[in-house]
C-alpha cells in the first residue's frame with residue numbers, strides 16, 4: 001500500500017490551507033499537535049503486522065532507556081512506515097504545521113526513522129531529543145501503561161530552565177505534564193529538542209509500537225557515536 005493510501009486524507013487533507021492554519025495555530029500555542037485517525041483504520045492491521053516482523057530485529061537499547069529500537073537502515077525497501085517517512089507530502093505538511101519554511105529528514109542513518117518497541121516492564125526515562133522535531137505514529141498500545149508524558153517547550157535555545165527541568169525529573173511539577181492518549185493511527189508532532197518527555201512503564205503481553213519520524217530545520221543533523229552505540233549497539237559501516 002503506497003503512503004497516500006495509508007493516510008486518511010478525507011479527515012486530514014494534507015494540502016488544505018484552512019486545516020494547516022488551524023493546526024499551525026495550535027502548535028504555536030501548545031507546542032504539540034495530535035491528529036487522531038491519521039492512518040486509515042483499514043491500514044492499521046498491516047502496520048501492526050509490519051511492526052511485529054520488524055520487532056524481531058530490534059536492538060535492546062541501553063541509552064537512558066529500557067526499550068527495543070529498530071533503526072532506519074533495518075526497514076526493508078517495501079516497508080509502509082519507511083514509505084510514509086520518505087513521502088514528501090507528509091514532510092511538507094509537517095513543516096507547515098510546525099511553522100517552518102521547510103524541514104529536512106534527520107541525517108542520522110539509524111535515528112532518522114525508528115520503531116520503538118516497548119514490552120512488559122519497559123520504560124523510557126525523561127529526556128530531550130537530538131533533533132528539532134519528531135513526528136510519531138501510534139501503531140499499537142500496550143495493555144496498560146506506555147503513556148506518552150510531555151512537558152512542552154520547557155526549555156528553549158535562550159533559556160535552559162534547569163530548575164523546572166530538574167523539578168519535573170524529581171516528580172515535583174506534575175502540573176506541567178501533558179499525557180497524550182496512545183490511540184492507534186494517531187499522528188503527533190512535537191518539538192522534542194525543547195520538550196521534556198518520557199514513556200511510562202509498559203505492562204502486559206502486548207508490545208507497544210510507535211514509529212518515530214525525525215526531522216530537523218537544518219540539513220545534515222546527525223547524532224554522535226556515543227548515542228548511536230547506546231541506542232543501536234553499533235556504528236555505521
Ligand SMILES: O=C(O)CCC(=O)C(=O)O
Nearest residue numbers: 116136148197199210212
Ligand atoms: O515512544 C514514544 O512515544 C516516544 C519515544 C521517544 O521519545 C524516543 O524514543 O526518544
